[in-house]
Amino acid sequence: MKSPLIVLPLLAVLTACGGGGGGNDNPVVAASVFAGDDQRIIEKSEFTIEAKGSPVDGTFTWQRVSGPIIDSFPLDGALQTITAPDIKANSELLLRVSYQTTDGQLVSDDLLIEIESNNQLPQVIVTQTSPETLPSDYKDTITLSGASSVDPDENGQINSYNWQQIAGPTLAVDSNSNATISFTHPLLDTNTQITWLLTVVDDEGGEASTQYSHTLNKTSDVIIANAGIDQSAIELEKVTLDATGSETVTDTFKCYWQQISGNAILDNQQQCITSFTAPATEAVNTHTFEVTVTDSKGRTDTDTVNIVVKSKPLGLLNDTGMDKCYNNTQEIACTSPDFPRQDAVLGRDSVATTHIEKVGKGELAFDFTKLNEFADELSDSASNFSCIRDNVTGLIWEVKSPNTGTLPNTALREGQNHYTWYLNSGDGVQTGSVQGTPNSTCPSSSNCNLQVYINAVNTLDYCGGTNWRVPTYTELLTLLNYGKHGQSILLDENYFPNTPNSNLLEDGLIYWTSQTSADGTSLSQAYVFDMSNGNDLAYPKGNTAFVRLVRTAGASQ
Structure with missing residues (x-):
């Protein structure tokens, strides 16, 4: 609380010349004003301010000096009821009351209002937005969204998202910090529950989390062989066959290659990555290879790849x-x-006796x-x-x-x-x-x-x-x-x-x-x-x- 401000008028004091003693019949009283005690309030709540002035019958005007903006200022009158503004962090509002007496004196006093932020924590909402038809199948792209999460504060917003997988086989997501995450339905031999933890933070630092669980269904095939894409090669070139893109439920698998058509000789039939030298040819020939992929539980699948071999240009x-x-x-x-x-x-001379007429x-x-x-x-x-x-x-x-x-x-x-x-x-x-x-x-x-x-x-x-x-x-x-x-x-x-x-x-x-x-x-x-x-x-x-x-x-x- 501050002491009231008093202004002394500048008046000449007249002293009587001579005996009887005289004085001022209407002495001027010094003006003063008091804005009230400093206050501590909560954002968006109503509070009352009341100023007192002396001598009475003067006029009061309130102004905002600093702090959050309040649209209603300036205000006239000693007593005012005000709604505290919506703020993002604790703030100080400094108000000043000016008091003018009927004889023209003007005095002022300041009032400090400490406003506390009352942030409401965000509400976390997770939904699955794709695929449109459930349940999802192997290789479907699954998308989970936290974009419906809200900040209850009137002018609040969500500033960040953080996804964490806390249960189920590890899945590769496109980004852990977006409002949505996407991943591919993996190969599964049992129905498997996946659990995520989504944490959001609002623009005032408020943090909230929720867990979201969903089930990925088992797939009809638990091993999928992949012999790679079809290739074209020139005779006498080195050709690589690669079956490492095969998928199994188990962590490991092995491969066995065999040729279905053609006359190439593989460097190694029992490696997932192998190679051969494209045979010499006078025409366009297709060589077909089959890979058998076996997982650690003995389950197998096969796939084929075609290699088109052309004569050397x-x-x-x-x-x-x-x-x-x-x-x-x-x-x-x-x-x-x-x-x-x-x-x-590799040159033309290398095939002079076999490919050049x-x-x-x-x-x-x-x-x-x-x-x-x-x-x-x-x-x-x-x-x-x-x-x-x-x-x-x-x-x-x-x-x-x-x-x-x-x-x-x-x-x-x-x-x-x-x-x-x-x-x-x-x-x-x-x-x-x-x-x-x-x-x-x-x-x-x-x-x-x-x-x-x-x-x-x-x-x-x-x-x-x-x-x-x-x-x-x-x-x-x-x-x-x-x-x-x-x-x-x-x-x-x-x-x-x-x-x-x-x-x-x-x-x-x-x-x-x-x-x-x-x-x-x-x-x-x-x-x-x-x-x-x-x-x-x-x-x-x-x-x-x-x-x-x-x-x-x-x-x-």
Whole structure:
């Protein structure tokens, strides 16, 4: 309780001049007001406040200074009945009463109201919302919901949910903190009661819990074998069979695989995960496997899986010519698990004798046909031929004529002739092109560059075509047989004879491609391949290198 506030008026006291003694017949009384004793109340309850003022007959006005908002303020009158606001936590409401006397004095006093929160605990309600038709069956999705739980407080709400399973086999739920939980009806051999504990917390920290029990019915099948999904594979690939997705009531089970159709050989028939190598095939074959799953009580079930095996897609590019496997330093068995999936095992060459029907002849998977000067096919044993058709890529390649003299006294298409890189395109001369010196590295009296040589060969209608050109990087790469590494040339000389001496050029047995090496500035280099080792190199266009022309069969002449 506070002492009343008193304000002393500022008045001059007059003293009589002389004898008889006089005084003020109407002295001013100092104003005071008292707001009452501080109070402690419960939220939403009614309480009364009453102020007293002196001198009497003044006016009272109540105002809220701080604390929870009460819409009715300000209030006039000494006596007031107020309903405490709804609050979320204990609060202090500070009220101030102002008292004005009839002679104009104004005084005030404060009143502290302590309001206690009276939180009502939430009511927890659990319902099963799915499946719509009960009882549930194996693999049904069961959903339990606590969303109907309520907070009885007028402006209250549920802030959090927590689900706990306290009885029954452990079930995997999507989330323990959502208003709802979902799980899958498991495999059961007896009707089983599941009990959950749901705890909810409201926005004032009030917590309440309830238990909810329901029964999951036993299933008609207590063991379900699962051989996995059907698969497709390419011949000679490793295929894995996996039955670990099988389900049993018991904690453990074992598997036994057997082949129903096909001729594959399983690595292990008694493991739930096993594998086999897809057999070689010329067609599409289906291999069917059956797994028998047995639980720890001896109960069994079976399931089958189909593996469709297709022949290897060989594509339209030559392979590398590698038919051996290597580690970092030496040749190894191709079955070594330390260096798996090598080209000798997976590449086109690996099935050259079993899956490729060649049009012509060639080493491993290479397939070449000899052509005469009119592009007519010749026998594989022909010793005189002008061009080679690659039956894999469809490209027709120039065959060099025998070396007859010493540069520049040579024939037009001799292998020892070499040229600077100078090519035309639809937009004119290509950037970086360099003219060659006449009668220097070739027999031309005009210029020893690539474009001059191309023009001369096309003028001949050589091998039935006038679309001869310098090969691209990829096209020239298709001729290389890396299995011949360590020999003098990585080409099949039965089809590409008359190779020049590798000592003729300082940088080796290098052949031009049509592709410029983008060095970022001058574009002054183009790619070459060294046919003695298979290395590529960005080579100055002003230097000279050998060339083997190519044309596309059937293209515009």
